[in-house]
Amino acid sequence: MKTIKNKVVRLILTISLASILLLGLVSGLNIQSIRKNTTDSLQGLNDQTVKDATDALRIQKQEELKALAENKSSLADISLNLILNQTRLVAMTAHDIYANPEKYIQNRSVQSLPINTFDFSCNYPKETLGTFSYHLRAPRAVMDPASIIEENGVIVEAQLDEKSLTEEMRRDLYLAFYLEGALGGIRNFDNGDGTYSGIGATYFCIQSSGIDVLADTLTTSMVEYDARESAWYQQASKKKEGEVYWTNPIQDSSGRGDALICAMPVYVDGHLAGVAGSGGLIENIKKMVQSTTIGESGYAFLINTDGMNVIANANSDGNSEINRFHDNLLQSRNKELTDIIEQISNSGSGISQVTLDGKESYLAWSPLSVTDWVMVTVIGLDDASIVTPIEDLQDHINTITQLTIEDINSKMMLIAGMFIGVALVITLLVILLSNQFAKRLTRPIYTLTEGAETISSGNLDYRIQVDSDDETALLGEAFNHMTESLKEYIQNLSQVTAEKERIGTELDIARNIQASMLPCIFPAFPDRQEFDIYATMDPAKEVGGDFYDFFMVDERHLAIVMADVSGKGVPAALFMVIGKTLIKDHTRPDRDLGEVFTEVNELLCESNSEGLFITAFEGVLDLVTGELTFVNAGHEPPYICKAGKNYELYKIRAAFVLAGMEGMCYKCGTIQLEPGDRLFQYTDGVTEATNGEKELYGMERLEMILNRNVQAAPSELLPAVKADIDAFVGEAPQFDDITMLCMEYKERMKEKPIDSAAEQEEL
Numbered sequence: 001m002k003t004i005k006n007k008v009v010r011l012i013l014t015i016s017l018a019s020i021l022l023l024g025l026v027s028g029l030n031i032q033s034i035r036k037n038t039t040d041s042l043q044g045l046n047d048q049t050v051k052d053a054t055d056a057l058r059i060q061k062q063e064e065l066k067a068l069a070e071n072k073s074s075l076a077d078i079s080l081n082l083i084l085n086q087t088r089l090v091a092m093t094a095h096d097i098y099a100n101p102e103k104y105i106q107n108r109s110v111q112s113l114p115i116n117t118f119d120f121s122c123n124y125p126k127e128t129l130g131t132f133s134y135h136l137r138a139p140r141a142v143m144d145p146a147s148i149i150e151e152n153g154v155i156v157e158a159q160l161d162e163k164s165l166t167e168e169m170r171r172d173l174y175l176a177f178y179l180e181g182a183l184g185g186i187r188n189f190d191n192g193d194g195t196y197s198g199i200g201a202t203y204f205c206i207q208s209s210g211i212d213v214l215a216d217t218l219t220t221s222m223v224e225y226d227a228r229e230s231a232w233y234q235q236a237s238k239k240k241e242g243e244v245y246w247t248n249p250i251q252d253s254s255g256r257g258d259a260l261i262c263a264m265p266v267y268v269d270g271h272l273a274g275v276a277g278s279g280g281l282i283e284n285i286k287k288m289v290q291s292t293t294i295g296e297s298g299y300a301f302l303i304n305t306d307g308m309n310v311i312a313n314a315n316s317d318g319n320s321e322i323n324r325f326h327d328n329l330l331q332s333r334n335k336e337l338t339d340i341i342e343q344i345s346n347s348g349s350g351i352s353q354v355t356l357d358g359k360e361s362y363l364a365w366s367p368l369s370v371t372d373w374v375m376v377t378v379i380g381l382d383d384a385s386i387v388t389p390i391e392d393l394q395d396h397i398n399t400i401t402q403l404t405i406e407d408i409n410s411k412m413m414l415i416a417g418m419f420i421g422v423a424l425v426i427t428l429l430v431i432l433l434s435n436q437f438a439k440r441l442t443r444p445i446y447t448l449t450e451g452a453e454t455i456s457s458g459n460l461d462y463r464i465q466v467d468s469d470d471e472t473a474l475l476g477e478a479f480n481h482m483t484e485s486l487k488e489y490i491q492n493l494s495q496v497t498a499e500k501e502r503i504g505t506e507l508d509i510a511r512n513i514q515a516s517m518l519p520c521i522f523p524a525f526p527d528r529q530e531f532d533i534y535a536t537m538d539p540a541k542e543v544g545g546d547f548y549d550f551f552m553v554d555e556r557h558l559a560i561v562m563a564d565v566s567g568k569g570v571p572a573a574l575f576m577v578i579g580k581t582l583i584k585d586h587t588r589p590d591r592d593l594g595e596v597f598t599e600v601n602e603l604l605c606e607s608n609s610e611g612l613f614i615t616a617f618e619g620v621l622d623l624v625t626g627e628l629t630f631v632n633a634g635h636e637p638p639y640i641c642k643a644g645k646n647y648e649l650y651k652i653r654a655a656f657v658l659a660g661m662e663g664m665c666y667k668c669g670t671i672q673l674e675p676g677d678r679l680f681q682y683t684d685g686v687t688e689a690t691n692g693e694k695e696l697y698g699m700e701r702l703e704m705i706l707n708r709n710v711q712a713a714p715s716e717l718l719p720a721v722k723a724d725i726d727a728f729v730g731e732a733p734q735f736d737d738i739t740m741l742c743m744e745y746k747e748r749m750k751e752k753p754i755d756s757a758a759e760q761e762e763l
Contacts, residue, residue: 091264114174137225227275232247257281308345344374452464530749538737546737562741604659617633640673683736
């Protein structure tokens with residue numbers, strides 16, 4: 001076993017030796033580099049003639065000028081490659097989405113897909129220009145005419161006409177939502193001050209509808225737009241899969257100046273799905289070119305070989321030949337210049353001498369790799385031939401020669417000898433001191449180890465004594481404190497365990513009591529043929545605040561109750577008992593349900609010291625006429641299923657919650673039910689069930705599962721809904737009680753005839 005002492009000694013020794021060796025290596029390399037550079041400098045200088053030196057420097061200057069043109073070309077390429085890479089990213093993402101739509105639609109019907117994901121208005125105030133946003137642009141043909149808002153003849157806000165959208169268009173528009181991540185790539189070019197470099201917008205235009213989804217940094221107020229009518233879109237759509245189409249500078253569709261667009265078609269199964277594109281303003285490239293200065297009079301300019309026109313020029317002199325013939329340099333009367341321009345259009349990088357503006361100059365050029373543009377740099381011969389006089393060069397040679405190689409070698413040997421001697425002394429000292437340090441460091445550790453073994457054997461009365469003035473003494477005290485705490489923990493553990501078992505038992509009893517208070521035997525009324533009813537309640541904790549109830553008010557009237565107490569656990573369960581009892585006790589066939597809730601509200605407010613409240617829905621069904629009288633105190637509206645039709649939400653206005661405020665007055669309403677009709681009621685724990693992605697189950701999913709089981713009996717419908725909720729929630733915890741009730745009105749009750757005079761008089 002390797003002891004800590006040995007490890008400490010080895011570690012200190014290794015670090016020390018490594019430091020010494022590294023220091024020696026770096027010092028030696030630096031000295032050797034100095035020696036080599038000095039030797040190379042001495043050997044590189046010679047007694048060339050003034051003419052030879054001047055020619056050599058002039059050639060060097062030409063190469064530097066040519067390299068400068070290539071560097072400027074590379075800078076422009078970087079800006080264009082940003083646009084190209086963003087376009088490819090959008091195209092690849094769009095292809096993946098539209099080639100595999102089932103991954104994103106997830107077996108949902110096309111008509112249920114939401115299409116309002118993106119903002120469809122672009123009327124942003126001027127002070128927000130430069131910020132990032134997603135939105136849609138679309139042809140007028142797919143807009144809802146009633147939603148169009150125009151300002152000065154320009155559409156600034158509109159909504160899609162869902163009636164005119166085909167299933168394919170709805171699907172494609174919904175899938176465009178998943179392009180958000182790829183389109184958002186232009187956020188990477190944020191300068192931090194509200195401006196963006198290189199890319200101003202990126203988008204994907206859907207071929208079938210002309211709708212495009214756009215991520216923009218400078219949008220003003222453009223909504224109506226059909227990219228399919230533009231020349232660049234038509235040219236890009238003719239390209240093969242994977243090919244790129246670059247435009248010449250064109251006017252930006254938002255009126256922001258000249259722009260460059262990179263577009264790429266996206267094919268799915270051999271058919272054009274749309275065109276991905278990114279655009280950038282030419283102004284960004286102009287700023288890069290105009291920042292170029294060379295010597296005292298040199299400058300750079302950028303030309304398009306397609307038309308030989310100047311795109312950007314750093315020379316502001318309006319009388320220069322470059323500026324006078326910027327539309328087409330081949331129209332210049334300078335034969336030397338036009339010859340070079342023709343050479344530029346037919347070759348790669350190069351440099352040539354020309355008389356420009358009456359001055360002998362060099363022109364160096366380098367083409368861009370992404371487009372057919374060429375970067376050109378200009379410098380006068382006077383600037384290019386700034387050379388040190390040969391006499392100064394020779395004096396410099398003589399000065400450097402005085403520092404001879406022999407002197408350098410002797411100093412290097414002296415330094416090396418001193419370094420080796422110092423290194424040996426330091427190594428010996430490190431070995432001695434590290435050994436002593438390791439002994440002192442490990443002695444308290446051995447003491448702690450022996451004490452820990454004694455304690456682990458079960459002797460909790462043992463105390464460790466560490467003779468040290470560092471952290472090991474604190475560690476010994478911690479061991480002793482741990483021993484005391486362990487003894488106390490063992491003593492208290494049995495008490496805590498017993499208390500937890502008692503609380504768990506009481507909560508189980510409370511849950512059983514609560515479950516027994518709710519109707520739980522089904523069928524509830526086996527001798528009644530007029531209706532069928534079924535209900536369930538799944539509490540979020542051991543006991544819950546939701547409750548349901550159903551009971552016969554008299555021979556001909558059936559009452560149903562669905563309620564939700566604010567809060568969870570035991571307080572909500574106790575308040576539930578009070579509310580359930582009061583509602584049932586005050587419900588009578590001769591009483592208006594609004595008066596029932598008004599009186600129950602007053603009674604609950606009198607004893608509501610905890611500030612709880614109840615949302616409640618009660619309905620009383622006349623089994624003879626089918627009339628359902630109801631009252632709603634802040635609860636969710638029910639779903640009604642007419643015979644042979646789907647479940648639909650019965651929108652009713654909810655009154656204030658029970659126990660929320662004294663003096664509230666409640667009114668009742670009526671619903672006419674026919675044989676075969678069903679009523680589904682629930683609490684908000686159903687629609688607000690949440691999955692691991694923080695998504696709500698929602699009304700839309702609830703209505704879908706209800707209508708998939710439209711023919712199911714109440715006892716079959718509720719388990720189907722609960723199974724769908726469990727599948728949606730997955731492993732996420734349940735935060736609220738889930739309570740549901742379904743009642744089916746099967747047939748009318750036959751009204752009993754009145755036989756006796758006493759019964760007639762009573763009626």
